[in-house]
Amino acid sequence: MADLKIEGLVKRFGEVRAVDDVSIHVADGEFVTLLGPSGCGKSTTLAAVAGLDRPDAGRITVGGKVYFDGSRGTYLPPEARGCGLVFQSYALWPHMTVADNVAFPLTLRKVKAAERKRRIAEVLALVEMEPYADRYPHMLSGGQQQxxxxxxxxxYQPSILLLDEPLSNLDAKLRDRARTWLAELRTRLGLTTIYVTHDQIEALSLSDRIVVMNGGRIAQLGTPQDIYERPADPFVADFIGTTNFLPARVAAVAGGAATLELADGQRVDIAAERPPESGAQVMLAFRPEQMRVAASGEGATPDGSVITARVLSRSYVGGRWQVGLDLGGGPLRLEIETPPHADAVRLWLPRSGCILFRGAANAAA
Structure with missing residues (x-):
């Protein structure tokens, strides 16, 4: 195993900087996910590490071995890097059995027959595919092919493992099972891994750390909990999970807290380590699960505020209801076990745990 260092990586396609000054250090045995929407640069970054794309600038090293150094003109071809790469499409040879497909990279490396046999048996046991060694790919399910x-x-015992959306071709149930299996496998292997996905559930459940990318740059790098609970900007807050955004004006500031005036004149009190100055335009961000329907007669308390919103829609999603709300022109989403029957609902919003972003223009689209 080895650590991976990406320093100042740049990759251009014409005038477009697909990867724009990206730097990441993946520790030995760490599982790091590159997460973001299509076109954000995550797969291009992975391809640069694998050697499939030659960057325009930067440096990539694995365990002290230089894969690429733009300043010195160093570029190691893919076959000399020792990376393990699993594509979105499994790219299995249809005319070969499972055992023969697995043996293929060892044959290319001229590994002796006895050692090949041992390694094939070992790795098929690891991925729980021993009973299928003599089957052909068309006889397997998508999860088995994966x-x-x-x-x-x-x-072939790669130094690092690169996974490019390996679960994206699976249906929802199979994907969920494969994610659980992959989480168990990564714990057993302890192999330095870069995982590319646009699926936030995969990223949150599998990763030691997540790199959220946007427009070729790193928007935020942190643990799954940091990314979810303390997003760096509205883009991260909106992309990870579901977030409600409400434009507001800071009406008053006192002792690490701010009183916000919403678009319809209602006010909420929010704790903030560094609250903006009074009069500033802000964006209040909070998760649907942070709200709840206020009890009858319940009002504002030192722990939270109560606001009223108009009910727009109700959708049953299995065990819970998603309720669409309108608060002075600002859309909200609430998740509750019992849907409201009235046209309006009173909501309790906690004083702590919400996030303030400066500037109403920073609202997520």
């Missing part, structure tokens, strides 16, 4: 593709990568 395991074979991973086994083919692990069998």
């Amino acid at each position: 395991r074979v593709a991973l086994a083919r990568t692990l069998v």
Whole structure:
């Protein structure tokens, strides 16, 4: 195993900077996910590490071995890097059995027959595909093919593992099972891993750290809990999970707290380490699960505020209801077990745990 260092990485396609000065240090044995929407630069970054794309500038090293150094003109071809890469499409040879597919990289490396046999058996056991060694890819489910593709990568003992949306071709239930299996496998392997996905659930459940990318740059790098609970900007807050945004004006500031006036004149009190000055335009961000329907007669308390919103829609999503609300022109989403029956609902919003972003123009689209 080895650590991975990406320093000042730049990759251009014409006038577009697909990767724009990206620097990441992945520790030995760490599982780091590159997360973001299509076109954010995550797959291009992975391809640069694998050697499939030659960057325009920067430096990439794995365990002290230089993969790429733009300033010195160093570029190691993919076959010399020792990376394990699993693609979105499994790219299995249809005319080869599972065992033969797994054996293929060892054959290319001229590994002796006895050692090949041992490694194939070992890695098929690791991915729980031993009973399928003599089957062909068309005889396997998507999840099983994904395991074979991973086994083919692990069998030659790569220095780092690169996974490019390996679960995206699976249906929802199979994807959920594969995610659980992959989480167990990564714990057993302890292999330095870069995982690319646009799926936030995969990122949150699998990663030691997440790199959220936007427009070729790193928007935020942190643990799953940091990313979810303390997003760096409205883009991260909106992309990870579901977030409600309300434009507001700071009506008053006192002792690490701010009183906000919403668009319809209602006021809420929010704790803030560094509250903006009085009169500033801000964006209040909070998760649907942070709100609840206020009890009958319940009013504002030192722990939270009560506001009234108009009910727009009710959708049953299995065990819970998603309720669409309008608060002075600002849309909200609430998740509760019992839907409201009235046209308006009183909501309790906690004083702590919400986030203030400066400037109403920073609202997520």
